[in-house]
Amino acid sequence: MNEKRKRIIVHVDMDAFYSSIEQMDRAEYRNRPVVVGADPRGGRGRGVVSAASYEARKYGIHSAMPISQAYRLCPEAVYVRPRMRRYESVSKHIMKILEQFSPLVEQISIDEAFLDCTGTEALTGPENILAMSIKERIRQETTLTASVGVASNKSIAKIASELCKPDGLLVCPSGEEGKFIENLSLKCLWGAGEKTVKSLNSLGYTTIGDVAKSSRAVLEKIFGKHGLKLWRLANGIDERPVKKEGSRKSIGEEITFSRDVESDSYIEHVLFRISDRLTRKMRILGLKGRTVSIKIRLQGFETFTRSRTLDFPVNDMKTIRSMSLELFRHFDRNDKKVRLVGISVSNFGVKPAHINEQFELFRGDRIENSMNEEKIAGQRGTDPDALLDKMKKLYGEKVTRAAFLPNLYEKERGWGGD
Ligand SMILES: [Mg+2]
Structure with a gap:
């Protein structure tokens, strides 16, 4: 080392x-x-x-x-x-x-x-x-x-x-790692539990230094693989990396239909809803990701994923929605019906300082024009997601995008659902 x-x-x-x-x-x-x-x-x-x-x-x-x-x-x-x-x-x-x-x-x-x-x-x-x-x-x-x-x-x-x-x-x-801990009681050794400390004490070891100076072979005989680990820790050796473990690697949402679905426009509307829910969750958790994936399960249970990676992390609804729609439109499902769709975002990154400019550039990209949310914001340049989050905070989770209101959605699209 x-x-x-x-x-x-x-x-x-x-x-x-x-x-x-x-x-x-x-x-x-x-x-x-x-x-x-x-x-x-x-x-x-x-x-x-x-x-x-x-x-x-x-x-x-x-x-x-x-x-x-x-x-x-x-x-x-x-x-x-x-x-x-x-x-x-x-x-x-x-x-x-x-x-x-x-x-x-x-x-x-x-x-x-x-x-x-x-x-x-x-x-x-x-x-x-x-x-x-x-x-x-x-x-x-x-x-x-x-x-x-x-x-x-x-x-x-x-x-x-x-x-x-x-x-x-x-x-x-x-x-000076070894010297730093040699006079400490074995209780201080991170990685030695109460039981281990007791058995070490019964062997006549009281300080960390006692274990450090002891024979590796003896420790291995008594404690097995753990014995070598103890010896290394007692000598101030620990190569474990700092890991972002416990933190999530991706975040996703999916919907399984009550029956298999044929209609593209219905699936696209569901992807819209999933994008909305997912990105709201991401904003609450403070997560932004570069890779957007969609998951499609067809009738008969075949499951596919398709993804695309951006140069910068995002969590806004419009970008994630338009990316999922694009992935979905490029997916050939061979006229098979769809059983489940989902979106997940991964590749969480550190936000570069110039994120906002890139974000603005991307926004114009293939965004399906359903509602002019900027207009709802009443002000040019107001971030629609931030506005929605604020409204939800004020009036509760029932506040939703106009596109999700049942009568509007049926009138505009002429669907009665699937
Ligand atoms: Mg504390």
Whole structure:
């Protein structure tokens, strides 16, 4: 691994995330012990602590502790029920901030993520400056504090952020990974579970260094394949990449007809509706993709996909609709009836700065003229998707495009449906 380029891996971990959000939202909770979790009911409540503020931790309260026990330790604490939607929205905001520091962000829990910042030194400066900028941005935008660990690999970066909590910053110099962790208790080794630590302890190993110095053969004998992994981790070796895993690779919508459909114009109308729903979902999730695919299942279950890739990512209805229609019109179904149609978008990309100009250029391309949505917007240049999203927000999901209103659609097209 020596010839490999040295990586810069950053682990960001929010401090006492849920309780810090409660303290941010409610000024009267600040500087007080706050326990997020089950209802304590005067010490007789069931359930556990989800999170405890640092003030509450001074009383010995920690997460996963029975709420009744927490109450006995500190009855005067503020007890609040978790507001997951609020925490998730703050989490999303933080991940957006992190994405500004690297395109490679792997979120591993609601309040934790790895960033691979290899190669960004020219922009961000040395590791400690990078870590400081990340902390500062999070603090400025959310008022919350994060602890940040930086190292040449994931496990050391994770250990570093844990060691410097709360509101800390710790960089492990490259080449010193083993030394960095040798005196730590085995509990700190990321990847060693409670059971593993117990059996290692029973073998006489107490620190990470003890395992690092032990024989690989012995560890492999006792723990199998896991033994070699433990030995490597104990020596500060971890080559796992930062992956955008968990994040979706494509997003799609499809419709199976109640009976097989013949009419092209009906299928095209369905593709219109699917484009509308799909792109709305994409805008809510903040996704844009370059590849648009259609899926067509014919009578008899043969299934086909056709796709086209653009130079830039999109999520607007008109573009995705016109691309799907084009793909559909080029597909020869041999007069067979259609059982299912779907659209999916993949190849999610980073949005280039000049996206808007290209987007405008593409807009004129083969767009079926059904409704002049710009006119509805009442203003030239108003983004119709943004307008629709705004209307839905104001008046609810029942707000729809005029083309989807049943009477208009029947009158204009002369269809009674299929
Ligand atoms: Mg945390």
